[in-house]
Amino acid sequence: MKHFRNIHDVNDIPDLVMKGVRLSKDIQAKIGQGKTLGLIFLNSSLRTKMSTQKAAMNLGMSCLLVEATSGWPLEFEDGVVMNADRPEHIKEAAAVLSQYCDILGLRAFPSLTDQQKDYQDYVFNQFAKYATVPVISLESAIYHPLQALADMITIEQHKTIAKPKIVLSWAPHIKALPQAVSNSFVQWSRAMNHDLTIACPEGYDLSPEIVGDTPIIHDQRTAFRDADFVYVKNWSSFEKYGQVLSKDKSWMISQENLSVTNSAKVMHCLPVRRNVVIADDVMDSDQALMIPQAANREISAQLILQEILSEL
Amino acid sequence: MKHFRNIHDVNDIPDLVMKGVRLSKDIQAKIGQGKTLGLIFLNSSLRTKMSTQKAAMNLGMSCLLVEATSGWPLEFEDGVVMNADRPEHIKEAAAVLSQYCDILGLRAFPSLTDQQKDYQDYVFNQFAKYATVPVISLESAIYHPLQALADMITIEQHKTIAKPKIVLSWAPHIKALPQAVSNSFVQWSRAMNHDLTIACPEGYDLSPEIVGDTPIIHDQRTAFRDADFVYVKNWSSFEKYGQVLSKDKSWMISQENLSVTNSAKVMHCLPVRRNVVIADDVMDSDQALMIPQAANREISAQLILQEILSEL
Amino acid sequence: MKHFRNIHDVNDIPDLVMKGVRLSKDIQAKIGQGKTLGLIFLNSSLRTKMSTQKAAMNLGMSCLLVEATSGWPLEFEDGVVMNADRPEHIKEAAAVLSQYCDILGLRAFPSLTDQQKDYQDYVFNQFAKYATVPVISLESAIYHPLQALADMITIEQHKTIAKPKIVLSWAPHIKALPQAVSNSFVQWSRAMNHDLTIACPEGYDLSPEIVGDTPIIHDQRTAFRDADFVYVKNWSSFEKYGQVLSKDKSWMISQENLSVTNSAKVMHCLPVRRNVVIADDVMDSDQALMIPQAANREISAQLILQEILSEL
Numbered sequence: 001m002k003h004f005r006n007i008h009d010v011n012d013i014p015d016l017v018m019k020g021v022r023l024s025k026d027i028q029a030k031i032g033q034g035k036t037l038g039l040i041f042l043n044s045s046l047r048t049k050m051s052t053q054k055a056a057m058n059l060g061m062s063c064l065l066v067e068a069t070s071g072w073p074l075e076f077e078d079g080v081v082m083n084a085d086r087p088e089h090i091k092e093a094a095a096v097l098s099q100y101c102d103i104l105g106l107r108a109f110p111s112l113t114d115q116q117k118d119y120q121d122y123v124f125n126q127f128a129k130y131a132t133v134p135v136i137s138l139e140s141a142i143y144h145p146l147q148a149l150a151d152m153i154t155i156e157q158h159k160t161i162a163k164p165k166i167v168l169s170w171a172p173h174i175k176a177l178p179q180a181v182s183n184s185f186v187q188w189s190r191a192m193n194h195d196l197t198i199a200c201p202e203g204y205d206l207s208p209e210i211v212g213d214t215p216i217i218h219d220q221r222t223a224f225r226d227a228d229f230v231y232v233k234n235w236s237s238f239e240k241y242g243q244v245l246s247k248d249k250s251w252m253i254s255q256e257n258l259s260v261t262n263s264a265k266v267m268h269c270l271p272v273r274r275n276v277v278i279a280d281d282v283m284d285s286d287q288a289l290m291i292p293q294a295a296n297r298e299i300s301a302q303l304i305l306q307e308i309l310s311e312l
Numbered sequence: 313m314k315h316f317r318n319i320h321d322v323n324d325i326p327d328l329v330m331k332g333v334r335l336s337k338d339i340q341a342k343i344g345q346g347k348t349l350g351l352i353f354l355n356s357s358l359r360t361k362m363s364t365q366k367a368a369m370n371l372g373m374s375c376l377l378v379e380a381t382s383g384w385p386l387e388f389e390d391g392v393v394m395n396a397d398r399p400e401h402i403k404e405a406a407a408v409l410s411q412y413c414d415i416l417g418l419r420a421f422p423s424l425t426d427q428q429k430d431y432q433d434y435v436f437n438q439f440a441k442y443a444t445v446p447v448i449s450l451e452s453a454i455y456h457p458l459q460a461l462a463d464m465i466t467i468e469q470h471k472t473i474a475k476p477k478i479v480l481s482w483a484p485h486i487k488a489l490p491q492a493v494s495n496s497f498v499q500w501s502r503a504m505n506h507d508l509t510i511a512c513p514e515g516y517d518l519s520p521e522i523v524g525d526t527p528i529i530h531d532q533r534t535a536f537r538d539a540d541f542v543y544v545k546n547w548s549s550f551e552k553y554g555q556v557l558s559k560d561k562s563w564m565i566s567q568e569n570l571s572v573t574n575s576a577k578v579m580h581c582l583p584v585r586r587n588v589v590i591a592d593d594v595m596d597s598d599q600a601l602m603i604p605q606a607a608n609r610e611i612s613a614q615l616i617l618q619e620i621l622s623e624l
Numbered sequence: 625m626k627h628f629r630n631i632h633d634v635n636d637i638p639d640l641v642m643k644g645v646r647l648s649k650d651i652q653a654k655i656g657q658g659k660t661l662g663l664i665f666l667n668s669s670l671r672t673k674m675s676t677q678k679a680a681m682n683l684g685m686s687c688l689l690v691e692a693t694s695g696w697p698l699e700f701e702d703g704v705v706m707n708a709d710r711p712e713h714i715k716e717a718a719a720v721l722s723q724y725c726d727i728l729g730l731r732a733f734p735s736l737t738d739q740q741k742d743y744q745d746y747v748f749n750q751f752a753k754y755a756t757v758p759v760i761s762l763e764s765a766i767y768h769p770l771q772a773l774a775d776m777i778t779i780e781q782h783k784t785i786a787k788p789k790i791v792l793s794w795a796p797h798i799k800a801l802p803q804a805v806s807n808s809f810v811q812w813s814r815a816m817n818h819d820l821t822i823a824c825p826e827g828y829d830l831s832p833e834i835v836g837d838t839p840i841i842h843d844q845r846t847a848f849r850d851a852d853f854v855y856v857k858n859w860s861s862f863e864k865y866g867q868v869l870s871k872d873k874s875w876m877i878s879q880e881n882l883s884v885t886n887s888a889k890v891m892h893c894l895p896v897r898r899n900v901v902i903a904d905d906v907m908d909s910d911q912a913l914m915i916p917q918a919a920n921r922e923i924s925a926q927l928i929l930q931e932i933l934s935e936l
Contacts (some may be wrong), residue, residue: 009927046400050350050376050408050412054374054413057374062678064674064677064678066674075898080898080899081898081899082897083798083899087897088687088895088896089895091907092421092896092914092915093670099915120510174395256842269402270408271399271404272400273394274387275394280391283404284403294408349845358690358696358712359722363724364720366660366724411789508845550651583713583717586706586713587703595715603723606720606723607723609703610723610724610839
């Protein structure tokens with residue numbers, strides 16, 4: 001693997017996921033000795049920051065962090081007269097970081113106002129373009145592949161039948177959130193040939209390019225029938241880009257909503273607002289897989305670093 | 313040792329202190345190899361952050377830091393509808409951090425407004441409750457045991473008689489400060505069977521549960537007579553909880569105040585406001601033990617980490 | 625080497641620079657094993673923070689970071705009653721950090737208002753005075769010797785004749801910037817016995833003590849004639865201390881300005897505002913040496929750490 005920017009950097013998704021399932025017992029420690037991972041956070045992070053550092057350390061790598069969540073105003077546009085509030089251009093920043101690091105990771109959230117730029121993954125791709133070392137996504141405007149890989153591993157670990165029914169369900173939230181986690185979940189789930197259904201209110205259909213022929217059902221109860229896994233996530237509207245069209249509380253995931261499922265396992269990438277997105281009666285139940293999911297973030301990061309290190 | 317939340321986690325205080333006195337010559341390096349220490353700072357830190365990281369590195373451990381001094385708004389209450397400004401619950405946060413770390417440390421200062429909650433050590437204990445790995449206190453609402461252990465080691469290193477007279481003296485400050493350092497000093501000093509006296513103005517008596525039968529004297533000159541050690545600290549009122557009742561400058565520690573002591577050694581946990589809490593003529597004298605005390609923070613942290621690692 | 629505060633800490637500059645040129649092929653790895661480098665940033669940093677950490681890790685050192693760019697209000701004056709907004713004195717801070725670290729680095733920018741204090745390098749020197757371990761400059765009020773050393777190495781690597789013509793040119797900027805990079809470049813270039821010329825508008829002459837007998841030419845075109853290297857930097861006025869006297873766009877470095885040079889290589893310490901300080905047609909050309917310069921920051925930091933470690 002050269003980069004890990006999104007699903008298109010991976011040749012064989014099911015093979016990669018199965019490597020992840022086996023990884024905890026098969027750590028290739030020290031393949032990263034003497035190598036440095038640079039982690040650039042243009043937005044805040046807990047799980048990604050911790051798990052990716054931990055994964056790097058497992059492999060013997062050193063980490064350099066740039067936490068610029070409150071101010072690394074980089075210029076991304078070409079040809080600009082830089083006489084305003086952006087003192088450094090991405091061209092220099094990415095090239096310089098590439099001098100000190102063997103692999104770079106970047107987190108860069110979407111604007112949620114400029115759909116075209118967000119869906120070009122403009123900020124992330126400008127960085128990747130000017131970096132001269134492999135680049136991994138720590139969540140970009142539209143993708144979160146390290147999360148999706150951890151999710152796929154979690155499903156493999158917890159499924160009890162060969163092809164479980166999986167529902168990605170929108171849930172209410174108080175703010176406008178990115179579509180990145182949902183987009184990547186759909187992409188990776190499709191690549192795994194899952195039996196996937198998307199449940200969301202009208203107006204919340206994800207990008208048609210990502211959804212493809214995945215069934216979308218606008219009634220949660222219908223979608224949930226006999227589900228084995230419910231993957232919960234809020235996202236803002238793709239159509240009316242970045243808008244919050246609904247805070248419908250009936251979409252909050254509770255034991256009542258889940259009653260029509262096959263005692264579905266419930267997943268969420270965290271952080272989760274309890275009793276807004278998912279009710280306590282689900283969060284505190286045995287059906288909740290959020291903590292194993294979070295633990296698998298270390299596995300997915302380690303696997304991707306190993307794959308890239310092995311080709312350096 | 314399983315946890316190091318407060319003095320009650322330690323079986324034999326004098327034994328632990330003497331281990332600390334011997335530790336500098338007896339480093340069990342590399343007992344921490346492959347282990348990760350997560351340090352969570354909900355409040356700012358210099359000595360604790362530096363010394364605990366250094367201690368971990370001495371033992372071969374890796375550190376992961378979460379510096380959330382300006383914003384990790386965790387929800388601590390059960391059953392809340394999380395639709396306001398706290399996007400993550402302590403239940404998930406502590407459980408997730410426990411996935412990536414073998415030991416966790418938390419710093420969480422008191423409110424100084426809600427005595428009941430502060431004296432339950434609510435924030436710290438909620439974190440410890442939901443963490444699934446050993447937890448150490450990096451200073452909680454009411455305790456600072458790593459400081460107290462360093463203080464006890466410092467006294468052992470600098471005492472010239474078997475049972476020196478030790479006075480914990482309140483001193484003025486411009487702000488309302490926690491009682492944590494003073495509480496822990498009293499607890500540990502009592503457990504060491506020190507000849508301890510507390511000197512403070514009226515209204516500044518510490519919690520009766522912590523003080524026990526330790527003499528409290530409201531006249532500094534009387535308390536200081538023939539003292540061998542003066543441990544200086546400001547704290548806000550326990551009775552009129554969190555209030556500043558006095559800024560009486562005559563309580564500032566100067567050579568004049570110390571003239572009735574037995575050339576007492578002077579201790580303070582730092583940072584110290586010179587010429588407010590302690591005068592330059594004391595700070596810059598040979599009687600000042602603040603720097604050796606700070607150096608012993610590395611020793612106390614290393615000792616505690618060793619104790620916990622040895623039972624992992 | 626005991627310290628690396630400025631050029632006066634180095635015995636033989638050309639010898640040090642040549643060591644740097646050879647260093648990439650001759651890493652004395654692990655000389656720093658078990659040693660700790662403390663990096664204190666009172667001002668923000670990208671290249672210095674990353675490259676110095678990387679250099680330390682190359683040598684097997686551990687790093688402890690204090691990023692106090694938005695708030696470590698240290699008191700630097702003696703005898704002050706510390707009852708305002710500065711809770712810790714440099715005396716304690718530097719002494720305590722020296723307990724946990726084998727070498728300390730400090731970044732401390734100038735006020736640009738108090739020339740006398742800035743040119744005493746007051747903040748940096750107060751820190752160095754109270755530290756009890758070797759101290760290295762990560763850029764002080766008036767010097768940036770790690771940058772200058774990297775610059776000298778870069779010139780050696782890229783020169784094609786024994787004694788190239790080098791011009792340090794002022795260039796416009798939107799803000800008042802320090803003179804530190806320019807001061808150190810002049811000092812080190814003179815110590816290397818370069819053929820150095822300074823080009824700047826009237827009012828921008830650097831400190832006479834630093835400039836010595838280096839020719840200053842107030843016409844850029846005249847200064848640039850047949851130059852082999854143009855080192856570009858904005859600085860605020862030394863005479864009218866800290867003021868911006870000119871934003872003359874004709875001083876911006878473009879291919880047109882460079883047409884009278886000997887196809888000069890162009891250097892800048894970064895970050896650079898494109899099309900304000902240097903035009904895109906230079907930045908994106910083969911003449912631009914900024915990225916190799918930045919890469920040499922790792923070399924210069926590693927060399928200095930090795931020199932200091934070898935005498936610890």
